[in-house]
Amino acid sequence: MNALVSVKYGYEPWQMAYDALKRVFVDDVKGKRILLKPNAGRKGKVRTAICTNPEVIRGVIRFLKEKEAGEILVGDGALWGVNVWEAMETAGISAVCQEEQVKPVNLDEAPPVVKQIAGGVMVEQLKFSSLAFEADMVISIPVIKTHMYTGATLSIKNMKGCLYKMEKTKLHRINKPCPDKNKGRCLDYGIADMATVLLPDYVVADGTVCMEGFGPSVGDPVNLDLVVAGKDPTATDYVCIQLMGMKHDAVPHVTLVQERMGTAGIHDIEVDPPDFIKYAKTFATADMTRLKNSYPNISVIEKGACSACSATIMAFIKTHGHKFDQEYHFTLATGKDLSEDDLARENLVLVGNCAGDCVKGSGSGFCKGCPPIGSGILAYMNRESEDDYEKAIR
Ligand code: SF4
Numbered sequence: 001m002n003a004l005v006s007v008k009y010g011y012e013p014w015q016m017a018y019d020a021l022k023r024v025f026v027d028d029v030k031g032k033r034i035l036l037k038p039n040a041g042r043k044g045k046v047r048t049a050i051c052t053n054p055e056v057i058r059g060v061i062r063f064l065k066e067k068e069a070g071e072i073l074v075g076d077g078a079l080w081g082v083n084v085w086e087a088m089e090t091a092g093i094s095a096v097c098q099e100e101q102v103k104p105v106n107l108d109e110a111p112p113v114v115k116q117i118a119g120g121v122m123v124e125q126l127k128f129s130s131l132a133f134e135a136d137m138v139i140s141i142p143v144i145k146t147h148m149y150t151g152a153t154l155s156i157k158n159m160k161g162c163l164y165k166m167e168k169t170k171l172h173r174i175n176k177p178c179p180d181k182n183k184g185r186c187l188d189y190g191i192a193d194m195a196t197v198l199l200p201d202y203v204v205a206d207g208t209v210c211m212e213g214f215g216p217s218v219g220d221p222v223n224l225d226l227v228v229a230g231k232d233p234t235a236t237d238y239v240c241i242q243l244m245g246m247k248h249d250a251v252p253h254v255t256l257v258q259e260r261m262g263t264a265g266i267h268d269i270e271v272d273p274p275d276f277i278k279y280a281k282t283f284a285t286a287d288m289t290r291l292k293n294s295y296p297n298i299s300v301i302e303k304g305a306c307s308a309c310s311a312t313i314m315a316f317i318k319t320h321g322h323k324f325d326q327e328y329h330f331t332l333a334t335g336k337d338l339s340e341d342d343l344a345r346e347n348l349v350l351v352g353n354c355a356g357d358c359v360k361g362s363g364s365g366f367c368k369g370c371p372p373i374g375s376g377i378l379a380y381m382n383r384e385s386e387d388d389y390e391k392a393i394r
Helices: 013-024 054-066 084-090 093-100 155-162 165-172 186-195 233-243 252-261 288-294 307-323 353-357 374-381 386-393
Strands: 003-009 034-038 072-076 103-106 112-116 125-129 137-141 143-147 151-153 202-212 220-230 269-272 298-302 330-334 348-351
Touching: 003 013, 003 233, 013 054, 013 202, 013 220, 034 054, 034 155, 054 072, 054 093, 054 137, 054 202, 072 084, 072 093, 084 093, 084 103, 093 103, 125 165, 137 155, 151 155, 151 233, 155 165, 155 186, 155 233, 155 252, 165 186, 165 307, 186 252, 202 233, 220 233, 233 252, 233 269, 288 307, 298 307, 307 330, 307 348, 307 374, 330 353, 348 353, 348 374
Parallel strands: 003 269, 034 072, 034 137, 072 103, 137 202, 143 202, 298 330, 330 348
Antiparallel strands: 003 220, 112 125, 143 151, 202 220
């Protein structure tokens, strides 16, 4: 039987989420404990596409309550330097939890649980928040976004927020040869490893306000005004990818997961409505070359860095590059393998703890974090003293 994916377009977000989920839902959840996993690991206001639209979450909660679900938890874990409680407050998610009387959670406040990855290609084990495994059901509620490293971030990649604290960066720090570069990068294979132990039971993808370009954090909003729901994660992600104007196989980790897990392929999907593609828009992808060309005064050295620090640097240049005088030339350097020549550069800004390790014991400063966030680099560069900087990032 084909995997059913429902696309609802053009009306109240909570009602679209409710209707889309209702169309595909087949389980009895009476009395069950359910974790709703939105995008809430970064701080961003409502309808900026940083975090999931709280009204979409509201629709899911209302549907589950009607099905007499037991405890409903709503939460995420965050990257270094982000407070999930603040992120959920800013995004309006805490308010919806309060109004609908469900429990907001910070996944990183629950104890960790280690899962072995049988036949892991990139990792042998991963540490998760235990909440993801204590729930009877997990529903992934991502914003539909392009992603500067993985092409797009949707329901499968959204589960990375369930990794415990700094374990979230582990898949970005893989130091192994890539099995087949034509099929994906190390990060894509790592996400596929993760999917062998944690895939969502349902997906409700928020396509009300999406993100194009430099997602997941510094892209531009795109109104699609729709919600997509499905039980099969690859089926749902494939539909979202097509709604972003891409070929279904443009996002390597989704295809790797599909092949490995035997979930729905592109020919195993039934979409309601069948002509859903009429709602698609062509999303801009992250054009790194154009970004670097726009700021010739900013040089970047990456040696032995993982994609998390690289992404932070791109996000920093995109958001803050224009704040610097074009006559001021400086170098952002990241990674654990910086050479003495690299470290001797003028106006050098070391980004991330690995880069900091390269100057350990020398008394030189660096922008802290694993990875840092873009505003952390700005705070570091604008600091008048180390104390100022410490206060700014606290
Ligand atoms: S500091 Fe940066 S390069 Fe080093 S492990 Fe952390 S994220 Fe990766």
